[in-house]
Amino acid sequence: xxxxxxxxxxxxxxxxxxxxxxxxxxxxxxxxxxxxxxxxxxxxxxxxxxxxxxxxxxxxxxxxxxxxxxxxxxxxxxxxxxxxxxxxxx
Numbered sequence: 001x002x003x004x005x006x007x008x009x010x011x012x013x014x015x016x017x018x019x020x021x022x023x024x025x026x027x028x029x030x031x032x033x034x035x036x037x038x039x040x041x042x043x044x045x046x047x048x049x050x051x052x053x054x055x056x057x058x059x060x061x062x063x064x065x066x067x068x069x070x071x072x073x074x075x076x077x078x079x080x081x082x083x084x085x086x087x088x089x090x
Contacts, residue, residue, distance in 0.1 A: 008033055009043060016050065016071040023068050040069060045083045047076030 008031045015022060015030075024036040033039050040050050049072035056065050 009039060012039065013043065013048060013071075016048075016069065021053070021055075021068040021070045023066055027069065036069075044079060045087065047080030047083075049074035049076070049079045 011031050012022075012027060012033070022030075027033055027036045027039070040052070044050055051070050051072045052067050053070060054065060055068050056063060058064070
């Protein structure tokens, strides 16, 4: 990862650790990340328990379904081990 990417990732993790739930669009616009899915995958490989949850809301009288990323409670070592195993095809 480049220094710029690391800084962006650090900012995203800090926001999630503060309890924020963020959509991909929010992450992209706030932190300048073009491929949010790849960033989240990279952070998961580092052991962060990041979840993507479906939410519904009513905006201007229209029911809307959207997804938000949040930080879970699994230990980093457990999550990292799981994703490493998946990456290795085990």
